Amino acid sequence: MPGLSNRVQTFTDSVIRRMTRISDEYGAINLSQGFPDFDPPKEIMDALAKAAYEGPHQYSITFGAENFREALARKQGRAIGRTIDPDKEIVVTCGGTEAMMCAMMTICNPGDKVMVFSPFYENYGADAILSGADPIYIPLVPPEYHFDMSLVEKGFQDGAKAIIVCNPSNPCGKVFSREELMGIGELAVKYDAFVVTDEVYEHMVYAPYHHTCMASLPGMYEHTITCNSLSKTYSITGWRLGYLIGPEEVIEAAKKVHDFLTVGAAAPLQEAATVGLNFPESYYTELLETYTKKRAYFLDGLDRIGLKHNVPQGTYFVLIDIQEFLDLPQFAGYTDLEFCEWMIKNIGVAAVPGSSFFKEDVNHLIRLHFAREEATIDEALERLSKLKELLK
Template sequence: MLNTRDNNHSQPLTSLRVAGFTESVIREMTRLAKQHDALNLAQGFPDWNPPEVMMEAACKAIHDGVNQYAITWGSPTLRGAIAEKYRWYQQMSVDAETMVTVTCGATEAMISSLMAIIDPGDEVVVFEPFYENYGPDAILSGATPHYVTLHEPDWHFDFDQLAAAFNNHTKAIIINTPNNPTGKVFTREELMLITGLCQKWGVVAVTDEIYEHILYDGREHLSIATLPGMSEQTITINAASKTYSATGWRVGWAIAAPHLTNGIRKVHDFLTVGAAAPLQEGVTAALALPLEYYAGLAASYQDKRNFMLKVLGDTGFKCFKPFGAYYIMTDFSAFGFPDDTSFSRHLVADIGIAAVPGTSFYRDAELGKQRIRFAYAKQLPTLETAATRFSRLQRT
């Protein structure tokens, strides 16, 4: 296969930018799960369908002729529904005309947002452990990521360490609350501290709130955009993927003040033109679901979390209890494996369970070497099968 510019040159055809990227570990584990017929507790997607009204509305839209490009930044009905949702859920005032960009999932919302605000030489603050796209997103947009550790067992940050990460080159900080992979829900006090630093240094808070409704034990979600002064310098990212169990639909959005939205819309237009038009109508229907839907979603995930905490604890994992999202980060040192790669290979090939090795969430590999993350967005029978399989796992 030709992988250099010509047969006499050793220069690769791919860019230096991508040379540093490895295959997404999470998607690799999904592939291995298929190969070994293992339960996929690696990638965070549910094994059930989105709400019926959402699927019906999308099918109807297709039959009604909604099959061509939507307005590039999103259908007016969907943008209106998103604005309304922010009003009742976060008491946020969002103008559907000037502040909403509908994207292909939260993934595109994040990269479009960063590309809209980053110049060469800029730095982006990223908490670690992180959702694995953030580092590559920062690099793709031309920024240098600057990592700040969330410390076990409660995943707090040290304010001095965070403050030291800000300087004149800092353009953005990426926040993810509720957090993947830790299950941390950032408190008002923490978001106030971050706000202070953003305002001191003129930094944009880019906040991924895709798990905003998956909360446990009475925890509440707070959007940093609602804190005093932050509406002008926050980009709030979300999607239908997790709240409505539709990760394959690829419908997300970025909410920001008009001056930021203008930039995001330009990048979005050139990157993707737009998200799937009929699916946008489906998501519009989902956004009109009653409050009980969200309460039911959180309650059902809380049951799954409790079940998995017990199974994993009984098996010998040390669990870091999540208060949001649908993952459990664990310490597997009781099983006597030298690192997370060998342990996850053993799990997938011999026990029949795929999970994500901890180092994929850290820049500092040492921190993740004895950690592994399980996703539990699965129906109870699937989790019960996982419990049976875990019983074969031996402690040393």
Template sequence: MPETSRRTAVFTESMIREMSRVATRHGAINLAQGFPDWDPPAALVAAGREAMDAHRHQYAVTWGAPELRTALGAKIARFMGVPVDAERELVVTCGATEAMMVAMMTVCDPGDRVGLFTPFYENYGADAVLTGATPVHVSLQPPDYRFDPAELRRAFASGLKAFVLCNPSNPCGRVFTREELGQIAALAEEFDVFVLTDEVYEHIVFPPHRHTYFATLPGMAERTLMCSSLSKTFSITGWRLGYVHAAPRIIAQARKVHDFLTVGAAAPLQHAVVTALNFPSSYYEELAAEYGRSRDVLLGYLDRTGLPYTRPEGAYFVMLDVSRFGYASDVEFAHWMTREIGVAPVPGSSFFPYPEHRYVRLNFAKRPETLHAAGERLLRLTEAAPRPER
């Protein structure tokens, strides 16, 4: 029999989704996969029912229902402070996952080089491989996850076609400063590089940090492909609604890629989410405040364990250093923690291109009662002895 493609042998299935399955198997609290354990706003759920009752069951316009793009363009303009042409600058996708794949395939050819900050959300490496591009990694150094400007310059000078920027960052929770973003922008202009931004956590930022939209920096609107979604903002990760926002000449090509990848996102859900895009500013303020409270609950328990971690500036993840337990494999530790402690993390190695086994990632997109229950279990880590050497 013929062999399957060589490119699929380069990466594994998602470790994040795998740990969700392990959590279910052991009855553990799932702090691995980043989804909330509460329902979306009632008005949005009602709009979903109404869209179904209105017989919105057939294909929408391939690149997004007109009323959705209009509402989305208005929402983006409100927060970015720049006008958005909803007809020529947007394509609606099946989540930000497809948005990043569309963006990368739109600007990269096989053999091109794509820069990534490390640690990185695991999909980016797979996206590059599936596109036929070569990942070029730039380190974010723990515990504060800052980059070395000299290393970043070397990466851009190596012949990048595109650079992927996740801000706020998954998995490490960094919110890049305007000065840092300016350094990236200057290199993108100097070396003529596209910047693919993943900004799905744009509204989950904790004071005093502020989110800066990369495309608003001088000269960046023409070379930025902003990938985002409505999943995290409106607690609808299963609805799979995302988008790419870019200059018209780029979107004209991105729409073709999207069309042949998925044809279009779910039509009734596109109509329904217009309701959420018209929520007032107070919704977004409360969203950030709620996640800030959730962060403080989980970090309060982690403080009691004495385990080192990096305080998240945005998004809803925390990287926890578990090296004191003596496991050579963070995957083995994650399975032990899920089974014996009753809380499922993600092995940190899934976010690095090289062997790195010191970390696990936890998420705090959970109700207070879930986080308190998980926290009480996490306190058992203080009683766990380091693994004896074999």
């Protein structure tokens, strides 16, 4: 057999999705892969039922159905603070994952450098490799996950063509302040570079923090490619509906990349999801209230158990410090991955090893999420309480 591509030897499969498969095998409560265990809004499900019988069932326009793009332009235009042209400044993709890959392949030539904050959503490293780019990692320093702006400037000075900003950040829940984004943006303009943002969790930002769209900042629209999806906002992660928003020249190129990657997102799902894009502002207020309560409920439970954790400013992810368990003789030599596998089999809760998110040598953190019904959270907490018995 001929040899395979060198690039596929440089990264693994998704550890997050691997944890879900192991969790399913052992019947664990899956707090690893970030998807809800509750239904999407009824209006969207009703619209899907209607589309099942009335269509559309054939290809939509490659870069997105017209009514879907128009609804997106209205919704995100309010967030960005400008009129978005649905024909020239939007590409609808098969999930936020394709949106990011499409953005990277649109702007990167082989050998280009791209900055990535660490910890990072695991796809970003693979995206850089698959698009031929070389990642430069900028550490986010716990516990507040601050970063050194001088390192960002050095990255641009060293030739970085773009920087990826996940805001709010998966996995650490950091919400980038307006001042931080302004600083990054000013450097991007100074060095004539792109900012590629992942804003999937834009509606899950907890008081007193606020979400700022990078593209809304002065002078930044022409330097920003916004990646987003409907997955988390409407609890439809399996529908795989994402999108890119950016200046016309970038989007026209991205349309070509997208066309030959996937042709287009599913037509009936776009039709149904358009209903959600037209929801009033009250929907997003209620969504935030729901997740604010879930965050408090889950963190209170972790505190009662005595598990050490961060307090996420956004997203529905929490990082748990497991060092005290790794110090026990029975876990001598364990990696965080091995500990997560042990947890699935012996505790019945699935987590993601933190090492899959960090470029640095981090082996003492695991990621859990709280996008679950209260009863599921209760059962998960009950099982997690068994961890503390190990310390007695």
